[in-house]
Amino acid sequence: MTVDLLTRERLDVAFSALSDRLVERETEAIIVVFGDAAMMLAHEARAEIDHVDAAPVPRGIVLGAARDVGQARGLPAHWINDQAVGSLPKYVEDDVVDLSSFPNLILRTLGPEVLLAMKSLAPNRPIDLDDVRLLAKAAGITDLIDIEVLIAELFPGRSLSSTARTALDQIF
Secondary structure (H helix, E strand, C coil): CCCCCEEHHHHHHHHHHHHHHHHHCCCCEEEEEEHHHHHHHCCCCCCEECCEEEEEECHHHHHHHHHHHHHHHCCCCCCEECCCHHHCCCCCHHHEEEEEEECCEEEEEECHHHHHHHHHHCCCCHHHHHHHHHHHHHHCCCCHHHHHHHHHHHCCCCCCCHHHHHHHHCCC
16 A cells, blocks of 8 residues: 655645635634644655644634545545644644645644654654754754753643653753
8 A cells, every 4th residue: 555645745735725625615724733744844854744733723624625625636535634633732822833824724833842842752753853853953952851841841740751761862
């Protein structure tokens, strides 16, 4: 089975088509992207991804319109995926950055500090460590202690696992 990967160009076309669907439905939407999509769209750290981790609002209308766009454009069925929304910190309203705007659609992502905290909690792939390096530089963070403080602020009650700490020790 081959995975139909998404490039920046394909995503630009897809988001434009999604915007058109939202205009037809007279719906204004905001999509906050994170994960590999944020690394691609905000930090140019990916050439291809397999889906867009996102928090869309309004959820049902955006996901339905995205499904329609995906079918029409030959995109993966769940090219916009909200399954990982539970991994977001509870309060991120002040930590979002605008990426682009289309009619009836605003794309945003999380600030580098939030993305850094999320990546640091679960650096499961070698590319995640590259992301941590990039995001730490963007956030001006040079010490593991600072990441631990950031995690404590954004994710109360959570801390680095021993596996994550060992991985991050390679960087800091």
